[in-house]
Amino acid sequence: MKEVLRIVDLHKSYQKVEVLKGVNFNINEGETKVIIGPSGGGKSTLLYCINMLVKPDSGSVILDGVDITKERGIYEARQKIGFVFQHFNLLLHLTAIDNVRIGPIRVKKVPKSEATEIAKDALKVVGISENLWNHYPAQLSGGQQQRIAIARAIAMNPRVILFDEPTSALDVELIGEVLNAMKNLALKGMTMLVVTHEIGFALDMAEEILFLESGIILEKGPPRKILENPKSERLQKFLSRLNKEKEGF
Amino acid sequence: MQIFDFSVFSNVGGILYILKGAWYTLLLTFLSIGIGFLVGSLFAFCEVYLPSPFSFPFRAIGEILRGIPLLVFFLLLYFGLRLDMFTSAILGLGLRSAAYQAQIFRSSLEAINPGQLYAALSIGMTKFQVFREILLPQTIRIMIPGWSNEFITVLKDTSIAFVLGFSDLMTRADLISRSVGRYFEIYIFIALVYFLLVRLSTFALNRVYERIRIPGLGEKR
Numbered sequence: 001m002k003e004v005l006r007i008v009d010l011h012k013s014y015q016k017v018e019v020l021k022g023v024n025f026n027i028n029e030g031e032t033k034v035i036i037g038p039s040g041g042g043k044s045t046l047l048y049c050i051n052m053l054v055k056p057d058s059g060s061v062i063l064d065g066v067d068i069t070k071e072r073g074i075y076e077a078r079q080k081i082g083f084v085f086q087h088f089n090l091l092l093h094l095t096a097i098d099n100v101r102i103g104p105i106r107v108k109k110v111p112k113s114e115a116t117e118i119a120k121d122a123l124k125v126v127g128i129s130e131n132l133w134n135h136y137p138a139q140l141s142g143g144q145q146q147r148i149a150i151a152r153a154i155a156m157n158p159r160v161i162l163f164d165e166p167t168s169a170l171d172v173e174l175i176g177e178v179l180n181a182m183k184n185l186a187l188k189g190m191t192m193l194v195v196t197h198e199i200g201f202a203l204d205m206a207e208e209i210l211f212l213e214s215g216i217i218l219e220k221g222p223p224r225k226i227l228e229n230p231k232s233e234r235l236q237k238f239l240s241r242l243n244k245e246k247e248g249f
Numbered sequence: 250m251q252i253f254d255f256s257v258f259s260n261v262g263g264i265l266y267i268l269k270g271a272w273y274t275l276l277l278t279f280l281s282i283g284i285g286f287l288v289g290s291l292f293a294f295c296e297v298y299l300p301s302p303f304s305f306p307f308r309a310i311g312e313i314l315r316g317i318p319l320l321v322f323f324l325l326l327y328f329g330l331r332l333d334m335f336t337s338a339i340l341g342l343g344l345r346s347a348a349y350q351a352q353i354f355r356s357s358l359e360a361i362n363p364g365q366l367y368a369a370l371s372i373g374m375t376k377f378q379v380f381r382e383i384l385l386p387q388t389i390r391i392m393i394p395g396w397s398n399e400f401i402t403v404l405k406d407t408s409i410a411f412v413l414g415f416s417d418l419m420t421r422a423d424l425i426s427r428s429v430g431r432y433f434e435i436y437i438f439i440a441l442v443y444f445l446l447v448r449l450s451t452f453a454l455n456r457v458y459e460r461i462r463i464p465g466l467g468e469k470r
Contacts, residue, residue, distance in 0.1 A: 107378075
């Protein structure tokens with residue numbers, strides 16, 4: 001299998017707090033990997049460093065064999081790395097379909113008619129029906145907004161999509177529709193790196209779970225092994241806390 | 250002696266003379282707002298984007314302009330810098346408005362949540378594209394209500410240019426009321442004219458706002 005992304009010894013500090021202390025992993029074409037870990041463990045920072053929205057202090061992000069931390073034109077690399085945010089971050093002054101096609105039109109300079117077709121296809125993948133295409137973000141539910149945000153990433157035809165807790169800002173009844181859209185996308189062969197605590201999604205879709213704790217990947221492996229047979233004490237504690245939350249204690 | 254003497258308005262020539270002052274009032278308003286817009290957006294941009302030692306002078310000048318009464322500012326320009334009447338009026342109103350408009354731009358610019366900017370960068374937009382495609386169009390939409398207030402403030406404050414003798418509504422009204430010896434009627438009359446000009450401007454600006462506002466945002470529920 002072809003390697004899409006390799007993260008090598010990534011470090012990042014904010015002032016004196018070291019958030020990432022040497023993170024290493026890779027992800028191959030078509031794979032889905034899930035990152036779990038306590039808040040403050042560096043999960044979001046890791047994702048933001050991968051597409052250089054936050055500049056890492058040292059280490060490498062290698063996309064298709066090219067170290068993009070050393071590249072001058074980061075704008076090119078970002079086109080190949082989709083990003084789905086916790087709070088959707090749709091552009092508020094644009095309709096659903098404009099949010100999806102603005103990337104192809106403005107960044108890739110695709111003709112508008114062609115971009116519209118790309119956008120329509122992407123919106124279909126995430127199950128946004130035609131009657132919503134001309135709605136503005138403020139007129140849509142969180143679940144719909146997040147699925148449009150996923151379509152926005154898809155429309156750029158990226159090599160990999162990073163998801164930063166895509167369902168944690170959603171009401172419980174809206175989580176399913178977003179997870180389904182993500183499953184649909186994974187089944188179509190998209191390479192995905194997902195920060196989430198939706199264990200069901202990880203069990204169904206992930207090739208591997210990475211446990212990120214205090215800035216390093218403490219443990220990794222296939223979902224069943226990680227979830228049912230955690231080795232480190234910290235992962236055991238984290239999972240039992242997660243289970244308690246789910247059961248509502 | 251009557252409290253309100255309608256016969257004052259039979260002096261048609263005088264009333265028309267006052268009304269012609271509306272053109273000068275509007276001319277002064279638009280020129281001052283225009284200067285305020287250009288200088289104000291420059292100031293807002295410098296305040297937000299320049300690193301703090303360089304942005305300081307812009308902040309300081311803004312503070313000073315907002316801290317001086319307009320009347321005093323007019324007199325400083327006219328007697329202090331010895332500018333002519335028209336230039337003093339336009340610069341006085343324009344620069345003070347620039348200081349206020351800068352605040353309106355700055356707060357609108359900062360009201361845009363940075364998540365959207367991250368999102369735009371994440372699909373590969375350059376910083377300039379982010380400014381043009383997101384910051385600018387959203388700032389304009391957000392600032393219109395506050396900017397409308399500034400517009401009518403300037404419109405009304407053109408009357409203070411009366412001290413310079415600028416030939417606007419106020420100055421002409423003063424002249425006519427002296428000549429007919431009735432003040433109350435004439436001032437009520439120009440109060441009405443100012444009120445109508447303000448209503449007309451707010452109406453027009455509200456129409457613009459309704460046209461370009463972002464659907465679903467800030468709607469009354």
